[in-house]
């Protein structure tokens with residue numbers, strides 16, 4: 001048992017892997033530990049508790065988790081300071097603390113937990129993943145974050161603040177790393193089952209929070225100083241599918257076919273009326289679940305920013321079908337063109353996978369052509385890698401690594417060109433910039449409303465979190481340079 005946990009203020013460090021949802025989840029863990037009286041440290045070697053929030057999207061991500069744990073343990077051997085190591089996130093969704101580990105004599109206390117057994121299936125023996133490491137003290141699913149203090153109480157053998165108010169994970173308000181921008185989770189899980197994706201298995205079925213609960217949380221973060229809120233979910237456009245079971249009808253609400261409002265649009269309308277909230281963004285959006293009213297919201301709700309992260313994945317309809325993506329390239333193009341016809345500076349970023357099983361040269365060329373045609377403001381281009389547990393893992397990974405690298409490089413060159421072209425369109429404009437940080441060379445860093453990063457000379461009276469007007473005076477490869485007006 002770590003003596004320092006009794007002798008002084010308990011410190012914690014949270015290591016987050018993966019997507020923005022995971023970062024938001026980590027902010028919830030931060031809140032729970034902070035309210036239990038712990039202090040956050042930015043140095044994992046100084047922490048009494050290290051929580052690792054994991055990502056399962058790639059095997060590499062899982063390997064990194066075990067590498068990080070080994071590093072912490074190795075360092076602990078030299079200092080004698082052994083932190084409690086806890087693992088949560090996607091890797092633990094179907095994984096509980098390894099039975100073999102629990103049965104070691106010094107973990108008897110943990111084995112005897114009854115408080116948490118039962119309803120939440122707190123311990124889950126059937127996934128051998130964590131047998132790969134004996135260095136983990138604690139494993140919990142992210143939905144069990146509300147029980148974290150109880151778990152620590154059992155492991156540490158002292159009351160660590162069993163706070164009943166954390167009963168529901170989604171209601172735990174987050175601690176924002178940057179006071180001006182807050183993440184708010186509106187929905188979790190995904191029902192789309194894209195064949196390459198592990199999320200529906202790690203996060204489970206889609207679940208949406210009620211509008212009132214989200215609106216209350218947004219009001220709270222705005223009252224605390226947030227000017228920008230990013231609404232997070234794996235599939236935000238289908239928000240409300242479960243909470244309003246019969247209201248949502250995919251056929252009726254298919255893009256462009258109705259004047260009625262989807263639950264997600266209702267949510268945006270509600271949040272758009274909150275005084276003091278200057279910017280709303282959301283992610284992730286799926287072209288298949290996108291509707292006309294959500295696209296229109298960008299021009300009808302003043303706080304909703306002209307930026308959309310919209311995952312195309314491939315420009316080939318045949319590949320999209322193999323991916324079980326239910327949109328076609330034409331669907332995607334129609335939606336993007338609609339946004340840009342109303343605002344040519346509307347920014348679109350996307351996700352692309354190259355070398356998906358069976359991707360022919362012709363199919364790849366269709367993706368390259370789509371990237372040229374769509375002029376993306378940014379794209380995350382990934383080389384396909386097999387993810388065990390997904391449907392695509394049963395397909396032969398038949399595009400060689402060198403060919404994937406070649407295709408990736410071609411797409412990256414196209415991306416450079418489109419990014420440069422889109423950035424140049426901003427030259428000479430005066431923009432509202434929300435200051436998000438201070439750059440390495442003592443510059444102010446901020447974002448335009450259409451999510452372009454802008455670097456400006458530092459000025460002592462401008463602080464992080466403030467909004468300024470700036471003139472765009474230059475382009476530096478992936479970012480803009482500006483001068484405060």
Ligand code: SF4
Pocket residue numbers: 190191192193194197198199200234235286
């Ligand atoms: S929409 Fe597809 S890629 Fe996105 S989380 Fe759901 S299954 Fe995964």
